[in-house]
């Protein structure tokens with residue numbers, strides 16, 4: 776049986792949004808799937824108000840990984856960190872009008888990449904705050 780992809784999946788695969796890297800990203804996440812070997816890297820540029828000003832992704836992955844990360848970047852761009860943290864692979868799949876069941880793990884990769892980038896941002900922020908605190912004590 777041939778797999779069928781929705782129009783939206785095919786569109787995001789053929790014209791992925793927000794592909795690339797961000798030089799001065801302040802949150803970067805890289806995740807991989809051990810089974811298929813696909814890798815995804817997500818870059819976030821978050822401003823002082825905690826809004827995701829820019830987001831880009833790079834993937835060495837399958838078509839569904841490209842389509843889901845493309846959709847995921849569109850869903851979190853301009854959103855707050857809190858809103859982005861709520862992003863689930865289920866919401867991404869729904870926004871793409873579905874994925875064949877064997878391809879759902881690809882959307883999990885997209886979700887994990889976003890969460891890993893957010894985690895990296897929080898870690899960096901905590902570090903700068905620690906440093907600032909240490910400076911003040913001097």
Ligand code: FES
Nearest residue numbers: 811813837840881
């Ligand atoms: S086959 Fe692994 S991410 Fe799609």
